[in-house]
Amino acid sequence: MxxxxxxxxxxxxxxxxxxxxxxxxxxxxxxxxxxxxxxxxxxxxxxxxxxxxxxxxxxxxxxxxxxxxxxxxxxxxxxxxxxxxxxxxxxxxxxxxxxxxxxxxxxxxxxxxxxxxxxxxxxxxxxxxxxxxxxxxLGTVGGMIQAFFETANLQPGANRADYLAEGIYKALVTTFAxxxxxxxxxxxxxxxxxxxxxxxxxxxxxxxxxxxxxxxxxGRLRANHETRDASEFPRYPIPRDNGEARRRAAEQAARAEQAQQKK
CATH class of the missing domain: 1.20.58 (Methane Monooxygenase Hydroxylase; Chain G, domain 1)
Structure with a gap:
């Protein structure tokens, strides 16, 4: 034993x-x-x-x-x-x-x-x-098809049970993996x-x-935009990190300068 x-x-x-x-x-x-x-x-x-x-x-x-x-x-x-x-x-x-x-x-x-x-x-x-x-x-199904196909085509007298068991054993490996x-x-x-x-x-x-x-x-930034008054904008500066914001700020400053010149 x-x-x-x-x-x-x-x-x-x-x-x-x-x-x-x-x-x-x-x-x-x-x-x-x-x-x-x-x-x-x-x-x-x-x-x-x-x-x-x-x-x-x-x-x-x-x-x-x-x-x-x-x-x-x-x-x-x-x-x-x-x-x-x-x-x-x-x-x-x-x-x-x-x-x-x-x-x-x-x-x-x-x-x-x-x-x-x-x-x-x-x-x-x-x-x-x-x-x-x-x-x-998918691997198991393919392996089972192969195992049954080869078992069905064995020569008469061959041990089909052992051959089929080995084929199924190989086919189940992919499912396990x-x-x-x-x-x-x-x-x-x-x-x-x-x-x-x-x-x-x-x-x-x-x-x-x-x-x-x-x-x-x-509302403070919105009020500044509505009045187009750039002089109060730096009091509560809003950080910006893109070119669009800088362009708008420059336009605001230009409009404020023009308004002061007209006065």
Whole structure:
């Protein structure tokens, strides 16, 4: 009994992979995708990269200062610590002075855009979780067809049961490999999706605490545009980072200068 136990055959995983046939190549490629994007998302979705504590600590200090939160300093702070949170807050600061509803819409748009960025590589994991078992099933079906075909064409007197068992054994290798890749991919995709949702819930809470400190600017930029009075614009400077904003500011200054010359 002891002798039979020590001489029992063992499954060699490398030999098993070789027996899987050509479809083991795309399954191996999918497994490489899972490992690559799994590690990449683990690094990218760390909390300090999405919601850097130093950014929100700085914003809290600015909000607690006498005179309230200074948009210029908040803008510089967001540029100093680039992250998902800082890009969302920058979009809010760039619309400072607009109606409250417009600012909130900008926040939603920025959040959707940043969420799309974070979800981008998670979709590859979801795709791998769906396609790996299908590749395995395809290999198994093809292997079963081959096994039954060869068994049916054996010479009379051959051991058909043993030959068929070996064919089925080889055919099931791809299904095993596909599931081995798909299960971790599905777990990782679900874990990362949950992490992204938690991070954005916290981001919403953080931004909701900043918004009341910016309400005093509502309507002031709009009033300056309506009166076309550029002299009051620097009192509440709105940070801009694009050429269109600079062009509009130059046009405003030119119109103000023309108005003064007419007087």
């Amino acid at each position: 002891i002798a039979s136990a020590t001489t029992s055959p063992r499954i060699d995983l490398w030999e098993l992979a070789q027996r899987g046939g050509m479809l083991m190549i795309p399954i191996s490629f999918v497994s490489l995708i899972v490992v690559t994007f799994g590690l990449e998302r683990m690094i990218a979705l760390r909390r300090r990269k999405v919601l850097p504590p130093v950014l929100f600590d700085g914003l809290d200090r600015l909000a607690g200062q006498k005179g309230g939160l200074d948009p210029r300093r908040a803008y510089a702070l967001c540029q100093k610590y680039p992250s998902t949170a800082s890009r969302v807050i920058l979009d809010m600061l760039l619309r400072l002075g607009r109606p409250h509803g417009e600012v909130e819409q900008a926040l939603r748009d920025a959040s959707d855009r940043e969420a799309g960025r974070l979800y981008a590589n998670v979709r590859w994991l979801s795709l791998a979780a769906g396609i790996a078992p299908l590749l395995g099933l 596909g599931l081995t890749v798909a299960i971790p991919a599905a777990i990782l995709a679900h874990m990362f999706e949950g992490r992204i949702q938690r991070l954005f819930r916290e981001l919403d809470e953080r931004v909701a605490r900043i918004l009341p400190h910016l309400e005093r600017f509502e």
